[in-house]
Amino acid sequence: MSDLSAQKCEACRADAPKVSDEELAVLIKQIPDWVPEVRDGIMMLERVYKFKNFKQALHFTNKVGDMAEEEGHHPGLLTEWGKVTVTWWSHSIKGLHRNDFICAAKTDEVFAAL
Numbered sequence: 001m002s003d004l005s006a007q008k009c010e011a012c013r014a015d016a017p018k019v020s021d022e023e024l025a026v027l028i029k030q031i032p033d034w035v036p037e038v039r040d041g042i043m044m045l046e047r048v049y050k051f052k053n054f055k056q057a058l059h060f061t062n063k064v065g066d067m068a069e070e071e072g073h074h075p076g077l078l079t080e081w082g083k084v085t086v087t088w089w090s091h092s093i094k095g096l097h098r099n100d101f102i103c104a105a106k107t108d109e110v111f112a113a114l
């Protein structure tokens with residue numbers, strides 16, 4: 001278990017701090033399969049997970065949904081045949097909060113536990 005995945009998301013309000021470039025450089029090392037991407041001017045974390053079929057992809061999607069509900073923090077989830085694209089960012093601050101890195105690490109754990 002990485003340090004991040006052992007942590008809980010905290011309430012994230014509009015005035016919460018975005019992660020700095022320096023923090024991002026440190027945090028991303030703990031989730032090396034995730035790619036930071038800017039979309040619509042918002043920094044996000046994205047990873048594509050591969051599966052054998054749609055049913056397995058949908059099962060993973062639902063497990064990630066359960067984890068998101070527990071954390072009170074919610075990703076973008078695109079479920080397709082054989083793959084799920086998971087995208088984390090914080091709507092309230094239009095960018096990346098530490099919560100997104102915690103949830104990305106937890107998503108990796110959901111995948112590892114399938």
Ligand SMILES: C[C@H](O)[C@H](O)[C@H]1CNC2=NC(N)=NC(=O)C2=N1
Pocket residue numbers: 012072073074075088089090091092093
């Ligand atoms: C009221 C509720 O907790 C908020 O709307 C939460 C829900 N889930 C969320 N998820 C994400 N990714 N970003 C948010 O800002 C966010 N806000």
